[in-house]
Amino acid sequence: MTTLITNIKELLQVRAISVAKVSGAEMAILPTIKNAYLVIKDNFIADFGSMNDVPKIDTDKIIDATGKIVLPSWCDSHTHIVYAGNREQEFVDRINGLTYEEIANRGGGILNSAKKLNETSEEEIYQQSKARLEEVMRLGTGAVEIKSGYGLTVEGELKMLRVIQQLAQNYSITIKATFLGAHAIPTAYKENRKGYIDCMLNEMLPEIAKNKLADFIDVFCETGYFTVAETEAIMEAGIKLGLKPKIHVNQFNSIGGIQAGVKYQALSVDHLEVMTKEDIMALKNTETMPVALPSCSYFLSIPYTPAREMIAQGLPIALATDYNPGSTPSGNMNFVVAKACIKMRMTPEEAINAATINGAYAMGISETHGTITIGKKANLIITKPIPSYYQLPYAFGSNLIETIIIEGEILA
Ligand code: NIG
Ligand code: FE
Numbered sequence: 081m082t083t084l085i086t087n088i089k090e091l092l093q094v095r096a097i098s099v100a101k102v103s104g105a106e107m108a109i110l111p112t113i114k115n116a117y118l119v120i121k122d123n124f125i126a127d128f129g130s131m132n133d134v135p136k137i138d139t140d141k142i143i144d145a146t147g148k149i150v151l152p153s154w155c156d157s158h159t160h161i162v163y164a165g166n167r168e169q170e171f172v173d174r175i176n177g178l179t180y181e182e183i184a185n186r187g188g189g190i191l192n193s194a195k196k197l198n199e200t201s202e203e204e205i206y207q208q209s210k211a212r213l214e215e216v217m218r219l220g221t222g223a224v225e226i227k228s229g230y231g232l233t234v235e236g237e238l239k240m241l242r243v244i245q246q247l248a249q250n251y252s253i254t255i256k257a258t259f260l261g262a263h264a265i266p267t268a269y270k271e272n273r274k275g276y277i278d279c280m281l282n283e284m285l286p287e288i289a290k291n292k293l294a295d296f297i298d299v300f301c302e303t304g305y306f307t308v309a310e311t312e313a314i315m316e317a318g319i320k321l322g323l324k325p326k327i328h329v330n331q332f333n334s335i336g337g338i339q340a341g342v343k344y345q346a347l348s349v350d351h352l353e354v355m356t357k358e359d360i361m362a363l364k365n366t367e368t369m370p371v372a373l374p375s376c377s378y379f380l381s382i383p384y385t386p387a388r389e390m391i392a393q394g395l396p397i398a399l400a401t402d403y404n405p406g407s408t409p410s411g412n413m414n415f416v417v418a419k420a421c422i423k424m425r426m427t428p429e430e431a432i433n434a435a436t437i438n439g440a441y442a443m444g445i446s447e448t449h450g451t452i453t454i455g456k457k458a459n460l461i462i463t464k465p466i467p468s469y470y471q472l473p474y475a476f477g478s479n480l481i482e483t484i485i486i487e488g489e490i491l492a
Pocket of ligand 1: 189190193300328331376402404405406407408
């Protein structure tokens with residue numbers, strides 16, 4: 081099956097030779113071709129270039145993209161889209177004055193979602209999660225990482241990871257699974273946190289590794305959740321079983337989680353709303369991707385990741401949604417890109433790099449996703465006719481996407 085897209089007003093993120101990630105000043109450069117064509121063969125990008133050189137080939141389908149922009153699908157490297165129910169009541173409680181931390185301390189928050197998850201059947205969780213996955217695919221996401229972490233019991237965590245596995249089997253979108261048993265200390269272990277950590281390391285992890293249910297291991301390293309020493313022990317146990325760490329750090333407090341992530345060569349450190357100069361310096365010249373989650377900052381009214389300071393120090397940044405029931409009930413990467421421009425002062429070029437190739441890096445898939453490069457997956461967004469790609473962040477509340485292509489197929 082060969083598809084030819086013609087008359088593309090501007091083809092974004094074209095890289096003849098793909099890079100693994102872009103950092104610092106390079107983030108401001110978004111290579112494009114104006115008046116372009118692109119050829120898809122089966123599920124791969126087979127060719128692209130200027131319309132002046134459009135090849136004369138047999139095609140099964142031609143898409144005329146006059147006036148439209150084409151770019152690689154968003155790569156959302158941090159989500160929790162497998163969960164049961166919602167936390168609307170906590171949202172209203174926050175409007176009425178309680179903080180996210182106060183709600184969590186009362187037994188709400190993650191523990192509230194854990195209770196719901198353990199009471200809900202695997203099939204029902206699958207149905208709810210599949211609707212969220214389909215929703216984000218329609219919003220232009222072509223690869224997604226999904227975490228466990230609302231089970232907090234052996235059975236609950238395995239149930240979540242099996243749902244992620246089932247989604248990965250049933251959908252063409254690339255899905256990476258992360259074990260986040262260390263999301264909170266469950267109520268049953270309130271007085272025995274060591275007991276819960278032992279349960280994760282001795283019961284959950286071996287079962288997960290045996291059944292190949294996760295690619296990555298995550299820890300919520302934060303005051304009131306897991307300490308730096310605990311985070312290190314959990315990362316170490318995961319690494320021994322082949323799981324690379326991606327950790328939640330510096331959401332509310334800077335307690336040394338970034339330094340721990342760097343020490344254990346975490347693929348990414350995520351959140352970063354509260355960053356000291358030392359935290360920024362610790363990430364310099366490392367292979368660890370800093371991931372910002374501006375929809376979480378927006379929803380919780382907490383600080384935004386200091387992108388300008390980080391980019392000025394030569395760091396890369398990836399952008400992701402954090403789609404979850406408590407801090408970010410939204411999986412809209414278009415909104416994330418807009419928020420990064422509006423609130424973090426990232427330029428459109430930096431934000432698009434952060435949401436494509438750097439997001440791919442934060443999932444370990446930049447060889448196959450995140451740029452327009454021959455041989456990469458044909459995961460594409462075709463916009464409606466728009467004046468320029470600046471519209472993507474500028475018209476922040478509009479749906480500018482017309483067509484989604486995943487693995488060479490138009491999403492119906
Ligand atoms: O990434 N911070 C930790 N975990 C999630 C929120 C979890 C929840 O409130 O359910 C996050 O923001
Ligand atoms: Fe998260």
